[in-house]
Amino acid sequence: MTTTVDEEVTPETSGTAPKPTKRQRQAARIADAASGGVKMLLFKLLALGIIDAIAVFAVFVLVGAGQWLVAAIVGVVAVAVNWIYFSRRKLPAKYLTPGVIFLVVFQVFVVVYTGYIAFTNYGTGHNGSQEQAVSSLMASSLERVPDSPTYGVTVVDQFGTLGLLVTDPDGQASVGTTEQPLTEVDADMEGGKAVAIDGWTTLSFADVIARTDEITELAVPFSDDPNDGAIRTPDGSSGYLYLSNLEYDEAAGTMTDLSTGTVYSDIGTGAFTSADGDELLPGWQITVGFDNFVRAVTDPRLAQPLVYVTLWTFAFALISVASTFFLGLFLAIVFNDMRMRGRKFYRIMMILPYAIPSFLSALIWAGMMNESFGFINQVLLGGASIPWLTDPLMAKVSVLIVNLWLGFPYMFLVCMGALQSIPDDIQEAATVDGAKPWAIFRLIKLPLLLVTVAPLLIASFAFNFNNFNVIYMLTDGGPRDANAPIPVGFTDLLITMVYKVAFTGQSRDYGLASAYSIIIFIIVAVISIIAFRRTKSLEELN
Numbered sequence: 001m002t003t004t005v006d007e008e009v010t011p012e013t014s015g016t017a018p019k020p021t022k023r024q025r026q027a028a029r030i031a032d033a034a035s036g037g038v039k040m041l042l043f044k045l046l047a048l049g050i051i052d053a054i055a056v057f058a059v060f061v062l063v064g065a066g067q068w069l070v071a072a073i074v075g076v077v078a079v080a081v082n083w084i085y086f087s088r089r090k091l092p093a094k095y096l097t098p099g100v101i102f103l104v105v106f107q108v109f110v111v112v113y114t115g116y117i118a119f120t121n122y123g124t125g126h127n128g129s130q131e132q133a134v135s136s137l138m139a140s141s142l143e144r145v146p147d148s149p150t151y152g153v154t155v156v157d158q159f160g161t162l163g164l165l166v167t168d169p170d171g172q173a174s175v176g177t178t179e180q181p182l183t184e185v186d187a188d189m190e191g192g193k194a195v196a197i198d199g200w201t202t203l204s205f206a207d208v209i210a211r212t213d214e215i216t217e218l219a220v221p222f223s224d225d226p227n228d229g230a231i232r233t234p235d236g237s238s239g240y241l242y243l244s245n246l247e248y249d250e251a252a253g254t255m256t257d258l259s260t261g262t263v264y265s266d267i268g269t270g271a272f273t274s275a276d277g278d279e280l281l282p283g284w285q286i287t288v289g290f291d292n293f294v295r296a297v298t299d300p301r302l303a304q305p306l307v308y309v310t311l312w313t314f315a316f317a318l319i320s321v322a323s324t325f326f327l328g329l330f331l332a333i334v335f336n337d338m339r340m341r342g343r344k345f346y347r348i349m350m351i352l353p354y355a356i357p358s359f360l361s362a363l364i365w366a367g368m369m370n371e372s373f374g375f376i377n378q379v380l381l382g383g384a385s386i387p388w389l390t391d392p393l394m395a396k397v398s399v400l401i402v403n404l405w406l407g408f409p410y411m412f413l414v415c416m417g418a419l420q421s422i423p424d425d426i427q428e429a430a431t432v433d434g435a436k437p438w439a440i441f442r443l444i445k446l447p448l449l450l451v452t453v454a455p456l457l458i459a460s461f462a463f464n465f466n467n468f469n470v471i472y473m474l475t476d477g478g479p480r481d482a483n484a485p486i487p488v489g490f491t492d493l494l495i496t497m498v499y500k501v502a503f504t505g506q507s508r509d510y511g512l513a514s515a516y517s518i519i520i521f522i523i524v525a526v527i528s529i530i531a532f533r534r535t536k537s538l539e540e541l542n
Contacts, residue, residue, distance in 0.1 A: 328411025354409030
């Protein structure tokens with residue numbers, strides 16, 4: 001006799017999928033509505049068409065510039081974006097993709113590229129490759145050959161790049177630019193002279209007149225060998241052969257000045273250097289390892305301003321955070337008192353400095369603090385002559401005052417919200433136990449306040465450590481330190497010093513500036529990590 005046992009049939013045992021819940025069905029309908037419809041499909045096709053067109057154009061430009069790796073990355077990203085947005089199952093990725101792309105382009109790439117530049121000699125005189133440096137040196141010393149034949153010249157343009165369509169005495173046409181040597185082409189001839197070529201736009205007489213300065217400076221290499229000279233035109237219609245006073249020997253890696261006989265060699269420093277140390281500039285970009293970091297901290301000319309700028313940066317950040325916090329906390333306590341009338345009006349007045357753009361406020365304060373005709377000296381102080389912005393010490397005080405004006409409203413808002421979040425029961429219990437107001441604030445309110453405010457104080461320190469606006473707009477880092485080898489002043493922070501090293505003065509050292517930027521990043525990161533770890537002890541109060 002056989003006994004049959006009835007088993008419970010479940011979706012798992014029956015092989016059928018579980019019935020979707022109401023919420024799952026609703027989410028599916030929302031996803032279908034978001035990705036479906038003719039209008040949405042047309043918008044998607046239009047948007048992706050624009051993106052793909054930009055990507056294709058970028059790929060062609062990058063390939064033409066020899067940037068194969070970047071072109072491949074752009075192509076892969078474009079294909080991935082199309083795959084994600086044409087798929088019906090990649091809903092989270094559709095929202096994440098734009099943010100990830102912008103994060104990589106505007107954050108990750110910038111950080112990585114800054115780190116790369118910090119290990120190079122990139123700067124004034126070292127901006128390009130060795131081939132570009134050789135071409136520039138040869139072009140800068142060109143002289144017209146006395147018995148040069150006359151070449152017929154037509155000025156042409158291709159995507160904003162000027163070129164010369166040259167006809168030699170034998171009637172052969174060639175085209176070239178400053179970067180590309182002459183290459184034989186088939187051109188439209190008129191009167192034995194090439195006048196037009198496919199892919200290029202021939203400039204009219206009026207355009208040639210309007211761009212005379214550019215055209216006369218144009219030097220098109222005669223061949224791949226820079227020693228063969230270049231074709232230049234004084235009038236846009238006739239060209240002549242020019243030879244350089246320098247002779248380049250690619251095999252030996254030397255550049256010889258034919259007028260003096262001086263030989264300049266490639267000794268690995270990114271420039272042709274003579275035996276007595278003279279360099280021919282421009283040079284070229286090379287990797288120098290940690291030389292920029294070592295130079296930043298060991299070169300006596302750079303180390304001295306770096307030390308006092310670093311000390312002032314720490315002092316400025318710490319004093320700014322402390323002053324804005326305590327003033328904001330004091331005002332928050334005052335205006336949090338229920339007995340005060342018109343609190344809403346006063347609160348609005350307190351946050352006005354925070355509502356005005358900081359760079360505009362700094363410019364207004366700079367005018368008010370002018371020693372000769374500023375509002376503070378002439379009106380408030382009755383014609384005094386206080387050097388608010390020109391004396392090293394007073395300039396520091398002025399910067400701290402202005403930053404206090406700009407920063408206390410933020411701390412006021414934060415402390416106001418934190419104080420209102422503290423339960424009244426705690427204060428009432430402490431009052432019943434006989435605690436004094438000062439003891440209640442010091443032992444109860446302040447620790448609870450710091451639980452919320454401490455991370456914001458750390459962020460405020462990091463912000464003021466790199467507070468570029470107030471320094472640049474108020475004092476421009478001045479007054480200038482005349483003894484410093486770099487353009488640095490007594491109120492410069494590290495970030496403004498980096499800006500001046502990179503973008504001001506006759507010699508701009510992007511490699512050194514990038515090294516300083518990495519040092520700043522390390523300092524701020526270490527301080528922030530230590531501070532956040534210390535603030536964890538406050539979490540026990542909750």
